[in-house]
Amino acid sequence: PDLFEAPDYYNIDDLLSDEHKLVRDAARDWVKRDVSPIIEEYAQKAEFPKQIINGLAEIGAFGPYIPEEYGGAGLDQISYGIIMQEIERGDSGVRSTASVQSSLVMYPIWKYGTEEQRQKYLPKLASGEWMGSFGLTEPDHGSNPAGMTTNFKDMGDHYLLNGAKLWISNSPFCNVAVVWAKNEEGRIHGLIVERGMEGFSTPETHNKWSLRASATGELIFQDVKVPKENLLPNKSGLGAPLGCLDSARYGIAWGAIGAAMDCYDTALRYSKERIQFGKPIAGFQLQQKKLAEMITEITKAQLLALRLGQLKNEDRATSAQISMAKRNNVDMAIKIAREARQMLGGMGITGEYSIMRHMMNLESVITYEGTHDIHLLITGLDITGINAFK
Ligand code: TGC
Ligand code: FAD
Numbered sequence: 001p002d003l004f005e006a007p008d009y010y011n012i013d014d015l016l017s018d019e020h021k022l023v024r025d026a027a028r029d030w031v032k033r034d035v036s037p038i039i040e041e042y043a044q045k046a047e048f049p050k051q052i053i054n055g056l057a058e059i060g061a062f063g064p065y066i067p068e069e070y071g072g073a074g075l076d077q078i079s080y081g082i083i084m085q086e087i088e089r090g091d092s093g094v095r096s097t098a099s100v101q102s103s104l105v106m107y108p109i110w111k112y113g114t115e116e117q118r119q120k121y122l123p124k125l126a127s128g129e130w131m132g133s134f135g136l137t138e139p140d141h142g143s144n145p146a147g148m149t150t151n152f153k154d155m156g157d158h159y160l161l162n163g164a165k166l167w168i169s170n171s172p173f174c175n176v177a178v179v180w181a182k183n184e185e186g187r188i189h190g191l192i193v194e195r196g197m198e199g200f201s202t203p204e205t206h207n208k209w210s211l212r213a214s215a216t217g218e219l220i221f222q223d224v225k226v227p228k229e230n231l232l233p234n235k236s237g238l239g240a241p242l243g244c245l246d247s248a249r250y251g252i253a254w255g256a257i258g259a260a261m262d263c264y265d266t267a268l269r270y271s272k273e274r275i276q277f278g279k280p281i282a283g284f285q286l287q288q289k290k291l292a293e294m295i296t297e298i299t300k301a302q303l304l305a306l307r308l309g310q311l312k313n314e315d316r317a318t319s320a321q322i323s324m325a326k327r328n329n330v331d332m333a334i335k336i337a338r339e340a341r342q343m344l345g346g347m348g349i350t351g352e353y354s355i356m357r358h359m360m361n362l363e364s365v366i367t368y369e370g371t372h373d374i375h376l377l378i379t380g381l382d383i384t385g386i387n388a389f390k
Helices: 018-044 050-058 077-090 092-112 115-127 239-273 285-313 319-343 345-349 355-365 372-384
Strands: 132-135 151-154 158-169 176-182 188-194 216-227
Touching: 018 050, 018 077, 018 092, 018 355, 050 092, 077 092, 077 239, 077 285, 092 115, 092 132, 092 158, 092 176, 092 188, 092 239, 092 355, 132 158, 151 176, 158 176, 158 188, 176 216, 176 239, 188 216, 188 239, 239 285, 239 319, 239 355, 285 319, 319 345, 319 355, 319 372, 345 355
Parallel strands: 132 176
Antiparallel strands: 151 158, 158 216, 176 188
């Protein structure tokens, strides 16, 4: 197939297995065929393209590393990363949908759920028949989720859930939501809430200038009766949702490389064709500086992600290592998007090219899953032992 140009300045392909390359080519081919041609239109009209859900399932984007017995793709962590990279080459919003489904909905059900919960939910989530969302953030508790006020009471034969979550990806169309709430003792637990439960609503958040092709909304619980069998029993406390975030943040570290590659590739091609002052703008030193720094930063980010993937495969990656990669790679991508946008001059602000969309998307990516500053403080805490959050 006619694939995207994929910068690989350090022959990193040599470090990938044949399976990694097969997974990558399938994802890349699908993004080029089914996502890139339509995504600008959906971003412009601020709508998630639901017709791509089947394709996402087919390339293994829903639960790449979830075992095949539960409908997952049974792949390793590097394959998971590569799939996120290829999807985000198309659009960060589409990658968000896959990240949430895999790392924030399937992962907690797989890791913290009962066998019955795994059997009931995972195959349907893997096939895309059901879509999930993840409710941690609240209107008054974003970076500090430990302060959450959403809560549930034990009513004997069921739980009664009250509260509200804000900024929830996939919420407007999710069939199930993994929701984090405090019990009467103030301990955080995960609950699976299903659409249709009385008192549960999911209003959409409009007027976003970022991640427009991803649906974002609220999760509102007004005396929702949640069956007792919907509680995730095998882990509680803030560490439970943070464990899910570790997996999603790892995927984002790879995903951001995809957005950066697309911006770099677009700027490189454009600059070789665009003639000003009698020569291609790629021939001017100032433009070469931009391109040379872009490929340098992409290469460093690729190596960081790949090494982190190896550590993840060996179950040795620490949360602080994941924070470093998420922070570095998203920052790398947003800077490349801004520089690449300038290289296209006026054309760079139009939807004829993907760069401005990536740039705006990355404003969400640098904020969600722990902001740029929060991840810096995680590194700071890790290396000094001193907590600067509070
Ligand atoms: P702290 O006292 O540090 O920790 C509480 C407990 O959690 C444990 N822990 C972790 N466990 C697993 N993975 C991690 N990354 C962990 N970090 C900490 C910790 O050991 C402790 O366990 P225990 O057993 O002692 O209780 O907690 P803190 O309240 O001081 O907060 C730390 C901080 C600020 C780093 C944390 O709250 C944080 O990461 N805040 C950022 C919030 C965030 O990232 N929200 C993301 C919401 S989801 C989202 O954005 C989805 S976007 C998806 C998309 O569309 O792609
Ligand atoms: P705040 O926490 O209010 O932070 C505001 C500013 O203060 C930031 O710059 C932050 O870095 C800084 N700050 C905060 N605390 C400190 C400190 N201790 N020291 C120094 N600076 C600090 N959440 C979910 O649960 N599920 C989802 O699916 C989801 N999807 C999202 C999709 C989109 C498009 C967006 C934009 C967000 C999404 N989020 C989701 C929420 C996201 O995780 C939060 O926006 C993020 O964690 C930051 O929280 P906040 O917006 O409340 O900002």
